Amino acid sequence: xxxxxxxxxxxxxxxxxxxxxxxxxxxxxxxxxxxxxxxxxxxxxxxxxxxxxxxxxxxxxxxxxxxxxxxxxxxxxxxxxxxxxxxxxxxxxxxxxxxxxxxxxxxxxxxxxxxxxxxxxxxxxxxxxxxxxxxxxxxxxxxxxxxxxxxxxxxxxxxxxxxxxxxxxxxxxxxxxxxxxxxxxxxxxxxxxxxxxxxxxxxxxxxxxxxxxxxxxxxxxxxxxxxxxxxxxxxxxxxxxxxxxxxxxxxxxxxxxxxxxxxxxxxxxxxxxxxxxxxxxxxxxxxxxxxxxxxxxxxxxxxxxxxxxxxxxxxxxxxxxxxxxxxxxxxxxxxxxxxxxxxxxxxxxxxxxxxxxxxxxxxxxxxxxxxxxxxxxxxxxxxxxxxxxxxxxxxxxxxxxxxxxxxxxxxxxxxxxxxxxx
Amino acid sequence: xxxxxxxxxxxxxxxxxxxxxxxxxxxxxxxxxxxxxxxxxxxxxxxxxxxxxxxxxxxxxxxxxxxxxxxxxxxxxxxxxxxxxxxxxxxxxxxxxxxxxxxxxxxxxxxxxxxxxxxxxxxxxxxxxxxxxxxxxxxxxxxxxxxxxxxxxxxxxxxxxxxxxxxxxxxxxxxxxxxxxxxxxxxxxxxxxxxxxxxxxxxxxxxxxxxxxxxxxxxxxxxxxxxxxxxxxxxxxxxxxxxxxxxxxxxxxxxxxxxxxxxxxxxxxxxxxxxxxxxxxxxxxxxxxxxxxxxxxxxx
Numbered sequence: 001x002x003x004x005x006x007x008x009x010x011x012x013x014x015x016x017x018x019x020x021x022x023x024x025x026x027x028x029x030x031x032x033x034x035x036x037x038x039x040x041x042x043x044x045x046x047x048x049x050x051x052x053x054x055x056x057x058x059x060x061x062x063x064x065x066x067x068x069x070x071x072x073x074x075x076x077x078x079x080x081x082x083x084x085x086x087x088x089x090x091x092x093x094x095x096x097x098x099x100x101x102x103x104x105x106x107x108x109x110x111x112x113x114x115x116x117x118x119x120x121x122x123x124x125x126x127x128x129x130x131x132x133x134x135x136x137x138x139x140x141x142x143x144x145x146x147x148x149x150x151x152x153x154x155x156x157x158x159x160x161x162x163x164x165x166x167x168x169x170x171x172x173x174x175x176x177x178x179x180x181x182x183x184x185x186x187x188x189x190x191x192x193x194x195x196x197x198x199x200x201x202x203x204x205x206x207x208x209x210x211x212x213x214x215x216x217x218x219x220x221x222x223x224x225x226x227x228x229x230x231x232x233x234x235x236x237x238x239x240x241x242x243x244x245x246x247x248x249x250x251x252x253x254x255x256x257x258x259x260x261x262x263x264x265x266x267x268x269x270x271x272x273x274x275x276x277x278x279x280x281x282x283x284x285x286x287x288x289x290x291x292x293x294x295x296x297x298x299x300x301x302x303x304x305x306x307x308x309x310x311x312x313x314x315x316x317x318x319x320x321x322x323x324x325x326x327x328x329x330x331x332x333x334x335x336x337x338x339x340x341x342x343x344x345x346x347x348x349x350x351x352x353x354x355x356x357x358x359x360x361x362x363x364x365x366x367x368x369x370x371x372x373x374x375x376x377x378x379x380x381x382x383x384x385x386x387x388x389x390x391x392x393x394x395x396x397x398x399x400x401x402x403x404x405x406x407x408x409x410x411x412x413x414x415x416x417x418x419x420x421x422x
Numbered sequence: 423x424x425x426x427x428x429x430x431x432x433x434x435x436x437x438x439x440x441x442x443x444x445x446x447x448x449x450x451x452x453x454x455x456x457x458x459x460x461x462x463x464x465x466x467x468x469x470x471x472x473x474x475x476x477x478x479x480x481x482x483x484x485x486x487x488x489x490x491x492x493x494x495x496x497x498x499x500x501x502x503x504x505x506x507x508x509x510x511x512x513x514x515x516x517x518x519x520x521x522x523x524x525x526x527x528x529x530x531x532x533x534x535x536x537x538x539x540x541x542x543x544x545x546x547x548x549x550x551x552x553x554x555x556x557x558x559x560x561x562x563x564x565x566x567x568x569x570x571x572x573x574x575x576x577x578x579x580x581x582x583x584x585x586x587x588x589x590x591x592x593x594x595x596x597x598x599x600x601x602x603x604x605x606x607x608x609x610x611x612x613x614x615x616x617x618x619x620x621x622x623x624x625x626x627x628x629x630x631x632x633x634x635x636x637x638x639x640x641x642x643x644x645x646x647x648x649x650x651x652x653x654x655x656x657x658x659x660x661x662x663x664x665x666x667x668x669x670x671x672x673x674x675x676x677x678x679x680x681x682x683x684x685x686x687x688x689x690x691x692x693x694x695x696x697x698x699x700x701x702x703x704x705x706x707x708x709x710x711x712x713x714x715x716x717x718x719x720x721x722x
Contacts (some may be wrong), residue, residue, distance in 0.1 A: 387665060
């Protein structure tokens, strides 16, 4: 009877475990014998469909390899805990993944795919190259982009003086109309790094970010002054305030509107839908001492766990397919600006069709890459979540008070940098 | 035909799925969490060895990165617990009392109306309240300005104390139905003869509530308070999606901080230690509540 009890327990265990299990383990070959390459990315927005066009196109063209694509909101988490061959990593995260040993040198894959460094814009290659080796294939750069409403703006502002002038004109027309909106959270990393680049401030200090620089404090005070002194932006705009204000319609005492938005290119679809032909796009104006653009990038990287030569051959085939103007143009169609030179040529030739990709490609020459430090996102977190918000919401903020916050942010960044694997 | 052994076998068969699930989904993860918290465990590079209580020491050492994050989040979470538990209990009780006095035909209708919000996902709830509390031309601001109650719009989501007020209103609207249902069930259990007797004694509504209703539902009320405290400690979705932890990290909660330690900083060991510490704090708060209630009962 004792054995019967154990048998019952065993059956119950099997039933429960069977119910709990997710399914079969991943196979490297499909039913029709194709070698499968797992590919994860975070393209869950409108751009997902355009990447899918590329992977579907590759799969249709192949009888040997198959890309199994997963588009996941938390794709970094899934990548860390899962088993994927290919991954899309943001340019500012590449160093972290390299130091964590999660991606591999892809120099040999460039050769296999018949690609050279000179096939890409230098801005993209600067991001892909770490410690003298190539750790990714640069797909695009998505810099801070300027949208403007042609109803209020005849010519895109090129300097801060243009913005001041525009604001005066708009305010004279309607007190609820502003030149632009400065958000308190959201895309503020782009704002801070853009103003640092335009003032020649280098935040990288060894393996950590050093925010506690008087020149950086001066540069940051520009945004404070935009809100409280020059009043080119309304005060108290919250998350994504720069875009939300651009999309609003001024309503006396209730809603404010801006004529210009310095924002992410991913908002293009929504802006185009609202403004149609009235939507203007241009490179960002020079607010600091010199022209410079800042933004992030998408890099195609290969997992450190990929050792199988057949899988590597398949990845090289996919890369070769992707970095062909006829295929990568799909990505430009989705509003992204590819850094592959032949695709840029195609975008330039059809600049009306690929309006946003073309305008952003104009910013590549002055693009300043994110500092390559371990856990960049965490090192800048305090700045993103606390300091910038304080900067644009505190009317009486002084440079000294700001410096104190910058020192706190630097201390935290250094503590994060200390967690770098030795 | 009754066979003792057969009954025992069936009993084991019936109970074993629960026991296995209990072990798999509660006991094992808990012990695994404790074990991970004693290791230098990085999400990317894996287990880098046993370090004893070092993660706990790091979290509790003033000035350290993890201490600042944990203490800030703990302070924010306690603020939310303090401001959210009274309305979540009192409003739920108020609604339950009102529903209890409605005609029998209307009761299920209103019960459903108030409970339906509880079935909505936090993402949808947050989207609704983001729209309502939008600083620039949002519904609430427009309404209050149009009615002359406000001279100028309020920055509901990017200024304190309004950010907490927004999260609180969203939480009350979303979860109040659950507490209300528990109170309704408790009120249904009160013996009607007690009210009849008090009517004969000439007791008014307030006295009936104080001397009959409250004592009769106090055990359920105590359970609701404990469950609400625990739920408030676990605040995550609303503050993540409505205020994104801001302004200036003032609505960043413990759960958000733990999530960041694990998935942002990759420090699985530190994150597990934070989670264990959070569990201990919740346990202490709940035990204090229980102790105070128990002692009061003894004195009475």
